Amino acid sequence: MKFQPIFEKKERPLIVAGPCSAESEDQVLQTARALAKQDIDLFRAGIWKPRTRPNSFEGVGTVGLKWLKKVKEEVGLKVTTEVANAGHVYETMKYGIDVVWIGARTTVSPFAVQDIADALEGTDIPVLIKNPINPDLKLWIGAIERIYKAGITKIGVIHRGFSSFDDKTYRNTPRWQLPIELMQQFPDLTIICDNSHICGRRDILQPVAQKAMDLNFHGVMTETHPDPDNAWSDAKQQITPAVFKELMDSLVLRETISSNEDFLHNIEDLRSQIDLIDNEVLDLLGKRMQVADSIGEYKKRNNISILQPARWTEILEAAAAKGKVRGLSEEFIGKMLKAIHQESINHQETVMNKEHS
Ligand code: PEP
Ligand code: MN
Numbered sequence: 001m002k003f004q005p006i007f008e009k010k011e012r013p014l015i016v017a018g019p020c021s022a023e024s025e026d027q028v029l030q031t032a033r034a035l036a037k038q039d040i041d042l043f044r045a046g047i048w049k050p051r052t053r054p055n056s057f058e059g060v061g062t063v064g065l066k067w068l069k070k071v072k073e074e075v076g077l078k079v080t081t082e083v084a085n086a087g088h089v090y091e092t093m094k095y096g097i098d099v100v101w102i103g104a105r106t107t108v109s110p111f112a113v114q115d116i117a118d119a120l121e122g123t124d125i126p127v128l129i130k131n132p133i134n135p136d137l138k139l140w141i142g143a144i145e146r147i148y149k150a151g152i153t154k155i156g157v158i159h160r161g162f163s164s165f166d167d168k169t170y171r172n173t174p175r176w177q178l179p180i181e182l183m184q185q186f187p188d189l190t191i192i193c194d195n196s197h198i199c200g201r202r203d204i205l206q207p208v209a210q211k212a213m214d215l216n217f218h219g220v221m222t223e224t225h226p227d228p229d230n231a232w233s234d235a236k237q238q239i240t241p242a243v244f245k246e247l248m249d250s251l252v253l254r255e256t257i258s259s260n261e262d263f264l265h266n267i268e269d270l271r272s273q274i275d276l277i278d279n280e281v282l283d284l285l286g287k288r289m290q291v292a293d294s295i296g297e298y299k300k301r302n303n304i305s306i307l308q309p310a311r312w313t314e315i316l317e318a319a320a321a322k323g324k325v326r327g328l329s330e331e332f333i334g335k336m337l338k339a340i341h342q343e344s345i346n347h348q349e350t351v352m353n354k355e356h357s
Helices: 024-036 062-075 086-094 110-120 137-149 179-187 197-198 204-212 239-250 260-303 310-327 330-353
Strands: 014-018 042-044 079-082 099-102 128-130 157-159 190-196 219-223
Touching: 014 110, 014 190, 014 239, 024 062, 024 179, 024 239, 024 330, 042 062, 042 179, 042 204, 086 099, 086 110, 099 110, 110 137, 128 137, 128 190, 137 157, 137 179, 157 179, 179 190, 179 310, 190 197, 190 204, 197 204, 204 219, 204 239, 219 239, 260 330
Parallel strands: 014 042, 014 219, 042 079, 079 099, 099 128, 128 157, 157 190, 190 219
Antiparallel strands: none
């Protein structure tokens, strides 16, 4: 697959902002006017809202498209909304919506994604695909492939985190390794971090957006509302346009690694040093296990048990002290030695259980 950028924009970050949901014409236009002053690239607002439980606010529906059209014509911002079925796609096309996005609950369903892909066939509307709610990279890639097969090449992805039953920090655990893997497989794919749905709260939006920038994401999508506490959906995670400005101003954009020859050279050098040291560590561990084998033999001959707690405590204490001098934490030393010790015991056991030949 070969992707084109969503927009011709040279500098990072690509900024998508706007309310979780369009609630009224006034709320939509007020937010858009405030955000237009901040040079955002794309205004977002959900019209059809996928909600976990019925009887919550499920979006204003098609009437909201008129408001988005006004944002486009009167405020001059490009606009995007979520589509979850073919009907939504046709409606958005009627109103000239610039970009559509596929939500996390839709990406999980290949039938739904295929329906959307079929409806998009023959258009060149850019499509943003959110990760599925479960951490399944193949499912995410499958959705990208379905849209791509419909002839859309302006495809981007939105990382919005993954559902988890025990995460107390995030609403949706970021699991950064998944978007990183996706970036490695598809280097020309636009990737945007939806810090709002990852965090589910306002106080950690900044570090999550910064982390995305440090990982070379192209942009951020942040929910912005004129009166966040009274938003009809996702109130806890939305911020005012003014706070959004502070957030964007605070982001530090570090040079992308690949463009700096010197950096590449130096990092290469440091990495080869690490490789050499790792080899030595492995050699030493191999040798240590050979000694463990000999001890096993010896104990067996003398009928002594493998585990000798006093000796183990002695080793741990001595190592913790030596580690401290070398800047290694006691926790690390403990974990490392436990793993090595376990491997030694396994070796000794193998030796002791071996039948005499
Ligand atoms: C949203 O962007 O408002 C939304 C519903 O997001 P997600 O599909 O990531 O839950
Ligand atoms: Mn939302």
